[in-house]
Amino acid sequence: MKKIIASLMLLGTISLSAQNSVVNVAWSLGFPTGDLSDYISDVSARGFSVGYSRFVKPELAIGFTTGWNVFHSSLPYDTYTQASSSLSGKQWRTNNAIPILANANYYFAKKDKINSYAGMGIGMVYNRRNTDMYIYTLEEESWNFALQPEIGLEYKIDSKVALTVAGKYYYCFESGEIPYPTSYFALNFGVSFLGW
DSSP, rough: HHHHHEEEEEEHHHEEEEHHHHHHEEEEEEEEEEHHHOOOSSOOOOOEEEEEEEEEETTEEEEEEEEEEEEEEEEEEEEEEEETTTEEEEEEEEEEEEEEEEEEEEEEEEEEEEEEEEEEEEEEEEEEEEEEETEEEEEEEEEEEEEEEEEEEEEESSHHHHHHHHEEEEEEEBBTTBBBBBEEEEEEEEEETTOO
């Protein structure tokens, strides 16, 4: 009998714990800003994010998020100079950004069907930048310390699923082989699974 009671208490604890967590999966539309927009100006539809958070207070959730945004553009035939080298040809530019961040979000009306929130993420973003000209490539990479403010809306379909839209601004401080800060804005459209 004691084992049954202990098992029921454990299941109740796991269930209660799961009700306070959120898993979010989103498609990410990326807009380069700052020095990144000087390198690649095209908007990117190639991105996604995945996040997990747990409510520590009724209106405050902490967790982590990761994802991947790929920015790409091609430039016409021209002569391009970098440092003391010049090459002529068509150029393809790609920047891969992979954030790994801890975050905290504050929910303004958690019990409502439509809820808004604001938050901040802090962590690292891995950036790999490739500049290709036919058989030649220049690859630069860096791990950047990053800050990521966020605002968003959540529309609850039912008690377990919500649709989300969020705006996130990634500011990556300069470091590594990329000699200037990398920043971009991401507009995320996703779905949250509540109580996982």
